[in-house]
Amino acid sequence: MMSDDGIRSTYRSYHEWFSEQDNRRLAKKSAQAEALFKRTGITFNVYGQADAEERLIPFDLVPRIVSNSEWTKLAKGIDQRVRAINAFLHDIYNRQEILRAGVLPKKLIAENDAFLPQMIDFSPPGDVYTHIVGTDIVRTGEDDFYVLEDNARTPSGVSYMLENRETMLQMFPELFSKIRVQNVSNYPKNLRRSLEACAPASCDGRPTVAILTPGIYNSAYYEHSFLADQMGVELVEGHDLRIVDGHVAMRTTQGYRTIDVLYRRVDDAYLDPLTFNPNSALGVPGIMDVYRAGNITIANAPGTGVADDKAVYSYIPDIIEFYTGEKAILKNVETYRCSEPDALKYTLSNLSELVVKEVHGSGGYGMLVGPAASKRELSEFAEKLKAHPDNYIAQPTLSLSTVPIFTKKGLAPRHVDLRPFALVSPDGVDITPGGLTRVALKAGSLVVNSSQGGGTKDTWVLED
Amino acid sequence: MFRFLERAENTARLLEAGFRIALTRSTDAESEWRSVIITLAAQQGFEAKYDTYDSTHVINYLLRDADNPSSILSVVNAARDNARLVRTALTSEVWMSVNETWMQLTQILKHQVREVDLPDVLATIRQQAALVRGALNGTMLRTDVYRFCQVGIHIERIDNTARIIDVKYYSLLPATSIVGGRLDNVQWETLLRSVSAHRSFRWAVEDGYTGPAIANFLILDSRLPRSLIFCSKEIVSNLAFIEQAYGERATCHDMADKLLQRFSNREISTIFEEGLHEFISSVLGDTANLGYQIEKDYRFNI
Incomplete structure (x- = not known):
């Protein structure tokens, strides 16, 4: 809520503190934060840029503040969505009631590359498919939250949620005694507990958890090693693993040791060269057989991509209603499926006002932001659209709300999104109060992806 | 990884001893540098590049030559890669000290080190090595x-x-x-x-x-x-x-x-x-x- 001086009530205490600060001191702090990130090694690799092997994501020192009541609503909405998506995945790989009921066109699943036939008639341990979900949310007005994407495969960015907070605590300890912010630091502990709760029924004793990484050249390697370290579990690569007596086991200095829960940060296609991409050196040959025999939990389950595909996304409100009997709490952005002739026609004639995305794309690659595109880009994209309409969806550009960032000239408004992280286990859904706030650092820009020059902020959820 | 850091420190020590001789007894300098290079098993690589055991060449070769797999720069790069690879085996303090060592040394070894700056550079190397060792002993x-x-x-x-x-x-x-x-x-x-x-x-x-x-x-x-x-x-x-x-x-x-x-x-x-x-x-x-x-x-x- 804005008051007369134009300051949202959630930012009031922060603003009081901020107005007492000296800009030069803050600029110094900004540099200090960068040095801290470098020292901790929080870097990411950009694909296809040889000279910039490791880069820092720019960090903005003004936190994004969410009130307790806003958060409560968000968390409820995410909880509902995540449960529905799990129910949907179980259904789609088993009885397919939702297709029989005609809520979803059969074609949408049958022709979906992310749908894995290997998962048919199989229930993963605890019936959990999406152990970790990162829901991308934007805000357009006081009480208007929209979900942009559900990220049900292997959402990344949680290390920034944790490290951004650590950095803020180190740089501005006084702020945290002034403003009561909910804690995020339990995430690694909760993640481990949640993963352990999903261990196969056959596992007795404390389950052994490990993180599977594609290796140090992966763009999110820092996060993989960070999470393993924070959870106190092993970080492994495909070549460390093999099948021993019907179980997946990792190489240790004392021989092979069975893994019960594998939190994999390797895509489906590379997971098992015997089942999927035969050229993959990142996966474990035979892991899918162990999985189907019920001897290991893979988090997230293979084939969850079918739920965060952008065409399926447009049906999520229907999916929620079908499985929970409730209306969706969080809104979906209106989506034109270009596979439908009317929608394609509409998209083509309104291209300069729409955002067009590839159905299976991610990371902000291959998308068109109509209002920011040149005439030539628009006409080139129109050709692509006409050639493969099934490949695209279009959405109106939302008039996103802004939050302040710190610039050389003081505070300035920028567009942001928010990715809270939800953990799913048979014990329930656990959502950490906070998340990754990504910010478009260029004035007016709507693209927040780190691969496209976006930055991050700490996200504060206030106590009551 | 710790073998790499130990090696960097040893090389720094040998350089320091060699440098001292080169300063105080210039007539012995060449043979002294030669024995430093031999000690580090770097003779073949060095002689492939240079004809004489001249101070500037030896110092540069041992400190920062990318062709020398045992140069301090190469070894520190390898140690940091290695630490990243086994990140979960290290405490965050050890990791940060290794990472900082890498940041500092790649910075000061970016350009050729002048002889007047050599003592400072070597001191930094030893200091960083001590920092890593301290983190190792104190936190692991x-x-x-x-x-x-x-x-x-x-x-x-x-x-x-x-x-x-x-x-x-x-x-x-x-x-x-x-x-x-x-x-x-x-x-x-x-x-x-x-x-x-x-x-x-x-x-x-x-x-x-x-x-x-x-x-x-x-x-x-x-x-x-x-x-x-x-x-x-x-x-x-x-x-x-x-x-x-x-x-x-x-x-x-x-x-x-x-x-x-x-x-x-x-x-x-x-x-x-x-x-x-x-x-x-x-x-x-x-x-x-x-x-x-x-x-x-x-x-x-x-």
Whole structure:
């Protein structure tokens, strides 16, 4: 809520503190934060840029503040969505009631590359498919939250949620005694507990958890090693693993040791060269057989991509209603499926006002932001659209709300999104109060992806 | 990874000792640099690039030449890559100290180091190495991981000290003390300085500068943390911890015991009788084999 001086009530205490600060001191702090990130090694690799092997994501020192009541609503909405998506995945790989009921066109699943036939008639341990979900949310007005994407495969960015907070605590300890912010630091502990709760029924004793990484050249390697370290579990690569007596086991200095829960940060296609991409050196040959025999939990389950595909996304409100009997709490952005002739026609004639995305794309690659595109880009994209309409969806550009960032000239408004992280286990859904706030650092820009020059902020959820 | 950092530190020490000679006795400089390069087993690579053992070349080659896999820059890069790879085995303090070392050294070694700046640069290298060691000792759980780190560090140290002795073994022979007889024998001083023991020697050894006394100090004195016997003891005791923790004895344990036996209850005179050079050569061989055997016994390579 804005008051007369134009300051949202959630930012009031922060603003009081901020107005007492000296800009030069803050600029110094900004540099200090960068040095801290470098020292901790929080870097990411950009694909296809040889000279910039490791880069820092720019960090903005003004936190994004969410009130307790806003958060409560968000968390409820995410909880509902995540449960529905799990129910949907179980259904789609088993009885397919939702297709029989005609809520979803059969074609949408049958022709979906992310749908894995290997998962048919199989229930993963605890019936959990999406152990970790990162829901991308934007805000357009006081009480208007929209979900942009559900990220049900292997959402990344949680290390920034944790490290951004650590950095803020180190740089501005006084702020945290002034403003009561909910804690995020339990995430690694909760993640481990949640993963352990999903261990196969056959596992007795404390389950052994490990993180599977594609290796140090992966763009999110820092996060993989960070999470393993924070959870106190092993970080492994495909070549460390093999099948021993019907179980997946990792190489240790004392021989092979069975893994019960594998939190994999390797895509489906590379997971098992015997089942999927035969050229993959990142996966474990035979892991899918162990999985189907019920001897290991893979988090997230293979084939969850079918739920965060952008065409399926447009049906999520229907999916929620079908499985929970409730209306969706969080809104979906209106989506034109270009596979439908009317929608394609509409998209083509309104291209300069729409955002067009590839159905299976991610990371902000291959998308068109109509209002920011040149005439030539628009006409080139129109050709692509006409050639493969099934490949695209279009959405109106939302008039996103802004939050302040710190610039050389003081505070300035920028567009942001928010990715809270939800953990799913048979014990329930656990959502950490906070998340990754990504910010478009260029004035007016709507693209927040780190691969496209976006930055991050700490996200504060206030106590009551 | 710790072997890499240990190597960087050893190289820095040798550079420091060499630099001192080059400054104070310019006539001996070339042969001194040559022996530094030989000690670091870098002769072939160096001579492929340069014709003379000129200070500028040697310093640059050892500090920052990317063609030299043992240059401090190469080794620090390798150590940091390695640390990233085994990130979860390290505490965040150890990781950050390694990362910071890498950041600092890649920065100061970006351009050729001028001779006037060399002492500062070498001091930074040693300081960073101390920082990593401090983080290791102060924060790591005393599990097998820590023990393997210690084993690696001490294998690297034996290798280093043994090489230093080997390159100058002739100056240590009893004969030299009669022929040369100079108390300020340059060779001896560099030798001690290269293992940071020139001051310790004066405190620990009473019978003064003679070749055999120095050889005895570097090989058989278990008070000196870079002597061959001290390092072998460390390897044996750390491996014993692993043996106990795993409840299993492997081939490498016997090899380590044998290595230590070479130094236990030995008189330096019997080593001279055996031939110092032959003795050191076989120690170098045994140490390398021990390293391979540990990798094999504990599956460090696939």
